[in-house]
Amino acid sequence: MDLPGKLKYTKDHEWVLVEGQSAKVGITEFAQQELGEVVFVDLPAVGKMLKQAETLCVVESTKAASDVYAPIGGKVKAVNAALNSTPDLINKSPYDAGWIVQLEQFNGADVEKLMNAEQYKAHLGDNA
Structure with missing residues (x-):
């Protein structure tokens, strides 16, 4: 499984990419594989404090509906509106076009507590 080194990861299979004063959030390749085909994403409101x-949101797939948790706290700056019409972007491109939200006003210390790619791969163990 290819894990981008520039991302930070959680044990619950979310990722964070810090870009200046904002941070994109999504779910990992492993998470989307476990979910199966994503058919709907209930996105949060822009401006919501998390x-x-x-x-963070609910992702519905052909298998189940699953909560996605905010890997860091912050204010929702933007949502990936493309997921409204093409939710399977999460399956096709979980680390790029399938991002879920962009946060601002987040605590950098929260980001530092997350796993790097090597630690996340070890967390996945045989599932990696």
Whole structure:
């Protein structure tokens, strides 16, 4: 499984990419494989303040509906509106076109506590 080295990861299979004063968030390749074909994403409202580990959104697949948790706290700056019409971007491109939200006003210390690609791969173990 290819894990981008520039991302930070959680044990719950979310990723974070810090870009200046904002951070993109999505789910990992492993998470989308476990979910199966994504058919709907219930995106949060722009401007919503999220606490770390709070439900960020709900991703519905052909298998189940799953909560996605905020890997870091922050304010929703933007949502990936393309997911409204093409939710399977999460399956096709989980680390690029399938991002879910962009956060601002986040705590950099929260980001530093997340796993790097090597640590996340070790967390996945035989599933990597």
